[in-house]
Amino acid sequence: MQAKHGIAKLPFLQNHCCIAFMSSAARPHQPDTVASLAAVDIRCQRGERTLFSGLELSLERGQCLHIAGANGSGKTTLLRTVCGLRKADEGHVRWQGKDINDNHDFARAVAYLGHKDGLKDALSPAENLQFYQQLDGVLNTTLIDSTLQRMQLLQCADLATVNLSFGQRRRLAFARLLLQRKSLWILDEPFTGIDIAGRDLVEQICLEHLAADGMILLTSHQSLDHSSLASATRVVTL
Amino acid sequence: MNPFKSIWNFLYISFHRLGSPREFYTISAYATPVFGLLFLGLSTYGAYLGLFVAPADYQQGDSFRIIYVHVPAAWLSLFIYVVMACASAIGLIWRMKMAFVVALCSAPIGAAFTFLALATGSLWGAPIWGTWWEWDARLTSELILLFLYSGVMALYYAFDDRRTAERATAMLAVVGVVIVPIIHYSVEWWSSLHQGATVFREGGPAMPANMLTPLLLMALGFTFFYGYCLFHRARNMVLHNERNSSWVREMINELE
Amino acid sequence: MLFRNTATLVQPLCFFVLIALLFPLSLPAENALLQRIGGGVIWVAAVLATLLSLESMFKPDHRDGVLEQLIISPRSLTTAVLAKSLAHWSATGLVLTLFSPLLSFAFRIPAEQAWVLFISLLIGTPSLTLIGAIGAALTVTLHRGGVLLAIIILPLYIPILIFGAGMVGQSTQGAAIDSQVYALLAIGVLATTLSPFAIAASLRLTID
Amino acid sequence: MNWSDFFAMGGYAFYVWSAWGLTGVVLLWQFTQPRLRNAKLRRELKRHYERQKLADSKQ
Numbered sequence: 190m191q192a193k194h195g196i197a198k199l200p201f202l203q204n205h206c207c208i209a210f211m212s213s214a215a216r217p218h219q220p221d222t223v224a225s226l227a228a229v230d231i232r233c234q235r236g237e238r239t240l241f242s243g244l245e246l247s248l249e250r251g252q253c254l255h256i257a258g259a260n261g262s263g264k265t266t267l268l269r270t271v272c273g274l275r276k277a278d279e280g281h282v283r284w285q286g287k288d289i290n291d292n293h294d295f296a297r298a299v300a301y302l303g304h305k306d307g308l309k310d311a312l313s314p315a316e317n318l319q320f321y322q323q324l325d326g327v328l329n330t331t332l333i334d335s336t337l338q339r340m341q342l343l344q345c346a347d348l349a350t351v352n353l354s355f356g357q358r359r360r361l362a363f364a365r366l367l368l369q370r371k372s373l374w375i376l377d378e379p380f381t382g383i384d385i386a387g388r389d390l391v392e393q394i395c396l397e398h399l400a401a402d403g404m405i406l407l408t409s410h411q412s413l414d415h416s417s418l419a420s421a422t423r424v425v426t427l
Numbered sequence: 428m429n430p431f432k433s434i435w436n437f438l439y440i441s442f443h444r445l446g447s448p449r450e451f452y453t454i455s456a457y458a459t460p461v462f463g464l465l466f467l468g469l470s471t472y473g474a475y476l477g478l479f480v481a482p483a484d485y486q487q488g489d490s491f492r493i494i495y496v497h498v499p500a501a502w503l504s505l506f507i508y509v510v511m512a513c514a515s516a517i518g519l520i521w522r523m524k525m526a527f528v529v530a531l532c533s534a535p536i537g538a539a540f541t542f543l544a545l546a547t548g549s550l551w552g553a554p555i556w557g558t559w560w561e562w563d564a565r566l567t568s569e570l571i572l573l574f575l576y577s578g579v580m581a582l583y584y585a586f587d588d589r590r591t592a593e594r595a596t597a598m599l600a601v602v603g604v605v606i607v608p609i610i611h612y613s614v615e616w617w618s619s620l621h622q623g624a625t626v627f628r629e630g631g632p633a634m635p636a637n638m639l640t641p642l643l644l645m646a647l648g649f650t651f652f653y654g655y656c657l658f659h660r661a662r663n664m665v666l667h668n669e670r671n672s673s674w675v676r677e678m679i680n681e682l683e
Numbered sequence: 684m685l686f687r688n689t690a691t692l693v694q695p696l697c698f699f700v701l702i703a704l705l706f707p708l709s710l711p712a713e714n715a716l717l718q719r720i721g722g723g724v725i726w727v728a729a730v731l732a733t734l735l736s737l738e739s740m741f742k743p744d745h746r747d748g749v750l751e752q753l754i755i756s757p758r759s760l761t762t763a764v765l766a767k768s769l770a771h772w773s774a775t776g777l778v779l780t781l782f783s784p785l786l787s788f789a790f791r792i793p794a795e796q797a798w799v800l801f802i803s804l805l806i807g808t809p810s811l812t813l814i815g816a817i818g819a820a821l822t823v824t825l826h827r828g829g830v831l832l833a834i835i836i837l838p839l840y841i842p843i844l845i846f847g848a849g850m851v852g853q854s855t856q857g858a859a860i861d862s863q864v865y866a867l868l869a870i871g872v873l874a875t876t877l878s879p880f881a882i883a884a885s886l887r888l889t890i891d
Numbered sequence: 892m893n894w895s896d897f898f899a900m901g902g903y904a905f906y907v908w909s910a911w912g913l914t915g916v917v918l919l920w921q922f923t924q925p926r927l928r929n930a931k932l933r934r935e936l937k938r939h940y941e942r943q944k945l946a947d948s949k950q
Contacts, residue, residue: 236588237671273755275891276522278590296757305748324756478911490903493910500914519884536921543917550910554903571838578835582821585831594888595821599835602817602881606839609870613842616866617849652918659925666932670939679936 225249226271226373226404231280233266240266241427242279248373251421253395253405255413258427264408265304265377267427271406272301272375284373300371302379306362310351314342314361317350321365332368340364340390355382363391374398376407392417446523448665449674455658462655466648473644481638493551499646501544501565503653504572505607507537511579512604515597525661527593528668530600531583532660536653538576545569564618568611575603589668695775696782699732703786714791721790722800722851729779729804730811730840734833736775737815740767741823745890750823754890760883768816768879769809776808792851799854806867807847810874814839817878820885843870 225247232242240263248254256264269275271282273289273296281288284295308317318333337343340360345353353361359382366374374395380388395405399421413422445451477495511533518526548566549559560566582599586592669675706724707717744750753763783804787797818836822828850863 234590239671269891274751293757296755299755301751301755303748303751305746305751307748307752309747309749321752324752324758326758474911490906492907496910496914539917539921543914546913547910550906550913554906571841574834574838578838581831581834585822585825585828591824591889591891595885598817598881598885598888599821602814603839605877606814606842609842609873610838613845613866616862617845620849620852652921656921656925659929663925663928663932666929666936670936675936676940679933679940682933682937 225285226406227283227286228271229281229283231267231270231277231282233263233270233275234278235263235266244280244427246271246425248404248406250402250404251399253399253407253418253422255422255424256406256408256427257412257424258408262427264427268301268375268377268406268408269303272299274301298371299373299375300366300369301375301377302362302366303377306358307365308350308358308361311349313347313349314353314364315346317361318365318368321368325369336364336367339367356384356387359383360387360390363394367394372403374403374405374407376405378409379407380409380411396421446525448525448528448669449672451525452662452665455662459655459658459662462651462658466651466655468648469644469651470648473641473648476637476641477645481641490551490554493547495641495645497544497547497551498642499649500540500547501569502646503649504537504541504544504569506650507533507540507653508572508575508600508607509604511537512600515600519594519597519601524593524668525665527597528661528664529657530597531593532657532664533653534576534580534583534596534600536656536660538573538580540649540653541569541573541576545573562618564615567618568614571610571614572607575607579603695732695736696778698735699728699779700782700786702728702731704789707789717790718792718796719852719855721787721792722796722803722855723848724790725783725786725800726804726807726844726848726851729776729783729808730837730844732779733775733808733811733815734836734840736771737812737819737832737836738829740771740816740819741886742819742828745823750886750890754887760886761879764816764820764882764886765875765879768813768882771816772809772812776804776812780804780808796851796854799860800851802864803847803850803867806864806871807843810843810867810871811840813874813878813882814843817881817885820882821889823886824889843867846870 227248228244228246231244231246233240244267246254256267258264266275270277271289273282276290283289284292284298287294289295308314309320312320314337315330315333318336319328319330322328322333334343334346337346340363342357342361342364345357350358350361359379363379366376379391383391395418398405399418412424413419445454473495477492481492511530514526514530514533517523518530545566548563548569549561552561552563552566553559579596579599583592583596586595666675703725706720710716710720741750744753754760756763780801783800784797787800792800815832815836818832818839821835822832825831846863846866850860850867853860853863
């Protein structure tokens, strides 16, 4: 009976993370069949200044959309509006034709990586990833180790995150993205602060994601023309 | 078309028309003077009755006439808080800018009336209790209400982005209105703990007619005064918020 | 997470004890007076300690971006917030309640009243944290939100304070206290059922 | 109805009149504040629009 209504028993109370209470066992995330993101006639305002209005956006499976634009042109605001953190002043953002507001399917499909990398300084990289796994009700440590190894973070897996360099933290944030296996990735300036080797790794991951019918919406100062992503990327300038 | 249907969609349309700042601005141009006149008529008549005609209270003598100012203010302070909370709820649920404007413009007026209720309450009680402040249930509730109002206004000015400020203030107003009855109940219980029923009773319907009518007139008059100030402040706020929109620019340029 | 850095655990407790101890030092310390004001003082200290520690409820998560992830995660934010509030309560409210008998000795409160004080704190402090969390959620994006948090939340704490401290006062006069217990329980139930939704909504409002 | 005892208010003159006086002051203040703000606002908006006209014409 307990499994039926999905209240996962508290696997380990001694786990210090209070979010372990989370209920409802999660179904494994397979990318949805008809997946498309459409933003219709969006207008966003910061304070009294209208950043952009009447903006149209659409993203299909396997595509990457690069939002270019000068500083302060509202790139971050647009990303936060699309991922549901912020409500657009006008217009709608639709996922598979349905508005993203309180849309559970959309929440299960979207992953956001902003300027703030969402990592707890006191926790170690492994624990941070474990926290995000619990958030989705999944727990498998082998996946954590393989992801960390993929991002070359295994050697500092148990160090407190506060001691990691900025580049390592960005890679850890990417590891979280990999771990959550969401179909839509929304990345805000993913390439800033990463060295050349890291950049190739990130591009490689994005390519794999696109190949697996994933979708990416990212902003970046550098143009992606020379990078391996260029083939699949459309550019929209604000 | 049965009457209810037509009334309903008239309300529905006017509700939405009021929703748009521009419509509100044009409509309120007519409504504001009407409220003003109603206030003047009712209040002066009520004041005249209250001060001149109503007989002195057998027990408290003439100091009882303060009731014609204290009770309307006290009633309004609570009424305005409830209106503010409803406007906030409407604003949060249907995302109507105008609802937030109404809520935010009501806060200062409500605070003014609460202060007034407090001051007149203590003035009224002073001769009877011999002290300016008495931990009486109603006065204490008014004081707490004053803090609630200042909390709401303080929260609004704390944010730099107007949009978040409006929504956060609306949420606080809604939470506040849920807790106000609990506060009132707890203060009533608390004050009954300290001393028996307070000396000066509310009056209320037990009062003879010629004492009661001025009270109702004054209360009604004050309510229209609230409406008048609310519309006036709301018009200012609309002008300020919509200053980038074209209709405001045309209107201002026409004025030269 | 909370138990990880014990600092946030010890600070509210020291603050609570210190405030409570200020009163006997500042007032003529004969027993009768101390005993009468003891319940009220300890309750005020509990309210202030909770208020102070509310700051550390959402601000750290907001600063490092975990809050954003919580908001857009499929997991309902309301349960996450409820879990966070209960964890936060166990670090502040619960600890204060467990320490209150010790303080009752300092205030020469007889055992029977100390027990009533313990019960009142046990019932009352969860609502303090839950209602306070709404204010914390509203002021999370502000840099200097501390004072503002107190201004908007303290009026909402008044009923809990009145019933909690009143319960102790009543018991000193031997009067029945069950009406206050029911009142505090009612507020507690109201807080636990309604405030998580309000907290989640407030977070969604202010984070953008 | 002689005026002197009317103002005396049965000995409570001070309380009654200060209560009503205060009410008058608060109402007056609530009445005038929006008006002042309105006038100031209109002046500001006028200047604001002129500045914008200037800015547009310069580009």
